[in-house]
Amino acid sequence: MKYSVNDLRTPVVMIxxxxxxxxxxxxxxxxELLEVLDVERSQMRxxxxxxxxxxxxxxxxxxxxxxxxxxxxxxxxxxRVVNVDGVNVWKVTAKGxxxxxxxxxxxxxxxxxxxxxxx
Numbered sequence: 001m002k003y004s005v006n007d008l009r010t011p012v013v014m015i016x017x018x019x020x021x022x023x024x025x026x027x028x029x030x031x032e033l034l035e036v037l038d039v040e041r042s043q044m045r046x047x048x049x050x051x052x053x054x055x056x057x058x059x060x061x062x063x064x065x066x067x068x069x070x071x072x073x074x075x076x077x078x079x080r081v082v083n084v085d086g087v088n089v090w091k092v093t094a095k096g097x098x099x100x101x102x103x104x105x106x107x108x109x110x111x112x113x114x115x116x117x118x119x
Contacts, residue, residue: 001038003055008033008062010103013078016092017100023082023089030059063090 015029039055046053063079064072073079078096081088092100 003037003039003058005058005061008059009073010100011036012059012062012073013092013096013100016079016090017097020092023084023091025087025089026060026063029090030056033059 011033012029015032016024019028034055037055050057062072063074073096074081076095077093078099079090080093082091083089
């Protein structure tokens, strides 16, 4: 599958929430995502003039507020970065927890609807 910044919002917030209260680094989030995502080969190619692939750039952009002000997890207040012993780690905020709760509730409703309504 080809992933966009919007596709990765919920999985990133879930990873950070699952690593609370200690927090998690961007590299740890990237590694965890790459373990579970079914990434298209085209997104795994190293970008011209760069040292990283399209998918890793997309993962980093999830946090960005400048290029993606409407979906950046920092700008939206769902995550915050904290320096712990010289290492920057991501932590989920109350707004991020509320977002996850809403996403899970919506997913449950969609699943129930699929079971009840024949397609």
